[in-house]
Amino acid sequence: MRVGICWKIVCVLVVLLSLAGCEDLDNPDTLRLAVNPWPGYGYFAVARERGLLGKPGTPELEIVETASLSDSVRAFKRGQVDMLGGTLAELAAINQSGKRAASAVLVLDRSVGADMIVASKDITSLDQLAGKRLALEPASVNVLVLAAALAESGLQLEQLELLPLPQGEMPVAMAKGQADAAIIYPPISGELEALAGFDRLFDTGQAPDAVVDLLIVADTVIDQHPRALASVIQAHNEALRWGQNNPAEVHKLLAKHTGLSIEELVTLSDSIEMLTLDNQAAFWQPTGPLHRLLPVAGRIVQQLNTRAAEGTGIPSQVLNNRFIPNSEAP
Incomplete structure (x- = not known):
C-alpha cells in the first residue's frame, strides 16, 4: 500500500x-x-x-x-x-x-447530495413540480440539478414556471410563497431546510455525476x-x-x-x-x-x-x- x-x-x-x-x-x-x-x-x-x-x-x-x-x-x-x-x-x-x-x-x-431541490411539503414527487414556480440561479450549477431532475422525472422544461433568483434570496422567496420549490446548495440550503413547511425533494445523491x-x-x-x-x-x-x-x-x-x-x-x-x-x-x-x-x-x-x-x-x-x-x- x-x-x-x-x-x-x-x-x-x-x-x-x-x-x-x-x-x-x-x-x-x-x-x-x-x-x-x-x-x-x-x-x-x-x-x-x-x-x-x-x-x-x-x-x-x-x-x-x-x-x-x-x-x-x-x-x-x-x-x-x-x-x-x-x-x-x-x-x-x-x-x-x-x-x-x-x-x-x-x-x-x-456533489453526492449537497445540491438539492427543496419544496413545500405538499409537493412530494418531482412530477408534481409541473406548473409550479421553481426558483433557480440561471446559467449556474442549478441548471445541472434541473437537468438531472428532468431526466429522473420525465418532465419537460416547458412544464415548469422558472423564477430566476440569486441563492441568497431563495429562503425569503419560499417563506413568502413567491416560489413553490428552489434549487439550492450550501450554505443557503441550510437556511431553507431549517424553515417549517419545506422538505428536500431531490438531491445529487440520486445523480452523483450530475454536479x-x-x-x-x-x-x-x-x-x-x-x-x-x-x-x-x-x-x-x-x-x-x-x-x-x-x-x-x-x-x-x-x-x-x-x-x-x-x-x-x-x-x-x-x-x-x-x-x-x-x-x-x-x-x-x-x-x-x-x-x-x-x-x-x-x-x-x-x-x-x-x-x-x-x-x-x-x-x-x-x-x-x-x-x-x-x-x-x-
Whole structure:
C-alpha cells in the first residue's frame, strides 16, 4: 500500500514538473481566483493559509470571495479574476457569452447530495413540480440539478414556471410563497431546510455525476503561465491531502471561508466528495462524466439564455486535461 501511494505521488509530480518545459511568458506575481462559499472551493484558502502558495518562483493567490456562482462568472467575464470555481454550467455560460475563453483544468469535487431541490411539503414527487414556480440561479450549477431532475422525472422544461433568483434570496422567496420549490446548495440550503413547511425533494445523491466542481481558468493564463498554474494545482492537492489527514484542523480553516459552522462542515463531508489529482483520470476520459455531460450543460444553459446564439455548441477542447496524471490526451 505504501509503495502504491508513493508511486501515485511520483506520477502527479512528473506531470506537473514536466510543465516546467513549457516556459511561462512571464512569471506572474499573483493569480486571482473567484470562489463563492462552497466547501469544495475552500481548499485554495487552506493552501494559502498553510503557506503552500507564494513561495519563491510561485505566484501569490488572491482569493476573491463572491456571494454566488453568478457573481464569480461576472467577475471572470469582466477580467477581474483569472480563474474561478464552478461547474460545467458556468464553463458553458462563459464560453457561450463570447466575452472571454476559458477551460476546465482540474476536478475539485463532486456533489453526492449537497445540491438539492427543496419544496413545500405538499409537493412530494418531482412530477408534481409541473406548473409550479421553481426558483433557480440561471446559467449556474442549478441548471445541472434541473437537468438531472428532468431526466429522473420525465418532465419537460416547458412544464415548469422558472423564477430566476440569486441563492441568497431563495429562503425569503419560499417563506413568502413567491416560489413553490428552489434549487439550492450550501450554505443557503441550510437556511431553507431549517424553515417549517419545506422538505428536500431531490438531491445529487440520486445523480452523483450530475454536479462536478471544476477549476475554470482563462485560456490566456493556461497558454502563457502553465508553470504558475501548475504550482497552484499542486498546492491545492497538497492542501487536500493535508486536510484528509487532519480533518479537525481543516474544518476550522474551511469554516473561516464558507460561513458554515464546523458541525455543518462535518455533516456536509458525506455529501461532497473531494478529489485529489490521483483520482481524476476517469473524469477526463472521452466516455467519462465531463465529456458526457458537457453537451447537456451547453444545451440547457442555452435554452435558458435567450441572448445566446442559436446552435452555439461547446467544444470538448474546453476540457483541458494537460495537468491531470494518467489521463488520455484531449
